[in-house]
Amino acid sequence: MINVNGSLIKDDKAGISIKNRGLYYGDAVFETIRVIHGKIIFWEDHYFRLMASMRIMRMEIPSSFSPEFLEEEILQIVNENGLENSPARVRMTVYRKEGGYYTPASLDVDYIITATALDNAFYTLPEGDYEVELFKDHYINSGLLSTIKTNNKAVNVLGSIFATENDFKNCFLLNENKSIVEALNANVFVVNGRKIKTPPLKDGALNGIVRKQLLSIVGTIKDFEIEEASISPFELQKADEIFLTNVIAGIQPVTKYRKKRYVTDVARELLAKLNVKARLG
Incomplete structure (x- = not known):
């Protein structure tokens, strides 16, 4: 399952517009997040970095984007993918709404949240040559x-x-x-x-x-x-x-x-x- 603007959609049914500004211009920011057994690791740091990134990109931050709301959205998609009791990798991508060329028609945003499984609950030191x-x-x-x-x-x-x-x-x-x-x-x-x-x-x-x-x-x-x-x-x-x-x-x-x-x-x-x-x- 994938979270697209708050709606849960099956992977094979999810999609974005061909006019998506993240695709057209790279007009998007993202966070890669580690979730362990239903707990977002270093969530406060992720949240404030996301907010700072959106401000730097001159995106309009929705009034709903509180730490509590986004945490709930993330954990919901983790649970929907059956990862509530295991380690998970979450990516939240925020992109400006479509419209315009280099100059956007709107500063408002949409978002997508995905979750996939990770192997280890906590950090381990890899063996072998690197x-x-x-x-x-x-x-x-x-x-x-x-x-x-x-x-x-x-x-x-x-x-x-x-x-x-x-x-x-x-x-x-x-x-x-x-x-x-x-x-x-x-x-x-x-x-x-x-x-x-x-x-x-x-x-x-x-x-x-x-x-x-x-x-x-x-x-x-x-x-x-x-x-x-x-x-x-x-x-x-x-x-x-x-x-x-x-x-x-x-x-x-x-x-x-x-x-x-x-x-x-x-x-x-x-x-x-x-x-x-x-x-x-």
């Missing part, structure tokens, strides 16, 4: 638009094709200043000793949910230092450890970049604390 390469064909533009989740993901799509064709698990993305911004589907953290760096939002990094959680977690751990600062590609091969984060996978260690292999010690330490926060939050 080799990442630098994607240099196209760049992420630094600035506010790159910090939100919109349907304009051409660089991520092309980078994913490059990774698949060359047997890499992921790619690092650069901005126009040749600084590391993020991975194809995740934020990036670079570790040297007890110092951790992650690209700042001003460089074009996505304002990630788990990124935010880890900034908070690391700030409470004695002897750890965390910094939001630009990262050059040269720093990657000097690092002791690199890991990637998103709300579905949690923490994904990078095991190899070019000729450099990395340890996973800090990722393991932080994963346990992330799981605790997910349970409590």
Whole structure:
């Protein structure tokens, strides 16, 4: 079942207009959400990021879009798909109502919510090699638009094709200043000793949910230092450890970049604390 503007529709009956502005112009934002046994993980952060994204995109936020209303809509579609007692991945897409060309006829929005099953209730550290390469064909533009989740993901799509064709698990993305911004589907953290760096939002990094959680977690751990600062590609091969984060996978260690292999010690330490926060939050 799929939730289309509050109506529950069977998958094979659901559809959108060929004039949908998300399809025509990428005029849409979305949230990917983890739900565990009927609980939305980090819901407050997702809600406020969605509201901020809609404001940045100059969308009219419906008066009904309260945290309670959207939470109920999400959990309803989870339940309708028989996932109330298991882990689920939810995507909520909000797109501007059709009409107009580049200039929209209306600022009002429609939405779709889908839910699919996940394998694990809480975050686990994947085993095996995870080799990442630098994607240099196209760049992420630094600035506010790159910090939100919109349907304009051409660089991520092309980078994913490059990774698949060359047997890499992921790619690092650069901005126009040749600084590391993020991975194809995740934020990036670079570790040297007890110092951790992650690209700042001003460089074009996505304002990630788990990124935010880890900034908070690391700030409470004695002897750890965390910094939001630009990262050059040269720093990657000097690092002791690199890991990637998103709300579905949690923490994904990078095991190899070019000729450099990395340890996973800090990722393991932080994963346990992330799981605790997910349970409590």
